[in-house]
Amino acid sequence: MTHQEKRAWIMLVVTVLAYGTYAVLILSRTHGRPLPQLPYATTMLWSIGGAVLASIVADVATGGPARSRVTDVRDRQIGRLGDYIGQSFVVIGAVAAMLMAMADWERFWIANVIYLGFALSAVLGSVAKIGLYRGTFPQW
């Protein structure tokens, strides 16, 4: 497994765990209250910061010697294609947030749809990269 494929796996696992933990913590606080009234900002920031830190630690721990971190043309092609596939959710999240802002929705929903867009983008992009590493690189 190349280092770039390992990074895709790390991104996938860290994103699922970070967002899953955030969602569980938020939903566990409802106790009958509407979601927009829940305190979410600190938990969201900790979730994002924790994911970034966990990714860095996992990347360093799985890296190995410098020689094993070499990337080649195939790594760069898979990286670009995976990022391209994943970025659609960033756009969807941003457009949804824009429409919510125009319609005067609570900030809770706007912040969470943006975060969800980032999370889905990371998951979809990572899944695409892993699929490309494991399967056949498409020809057009």
Place this chain on the structure above:
Amino acid sequence: MVKPTRITNSIRQLRFTHGEMTQADLADRIGVTRQTVIAIEQGRYSPSLEAAFQIARVFGVPIDSVFHYPDPEEG
């Protein structure tokens, strides 16, 4: 429309007939990772034209002795 490559190759056989070269050795010589060499041998990835020429140069054979493209009637 996404389609699998129709290019096949003889890299594995050429490695064995050239001093049982390992995939890692070939990867080092052409500047790619061992996993890329594996993917090329298995037909899961088509190398760039430059990489294809480099592979042929390593074995000292013409490029069409390494990579093969079916005739139209073989389709």
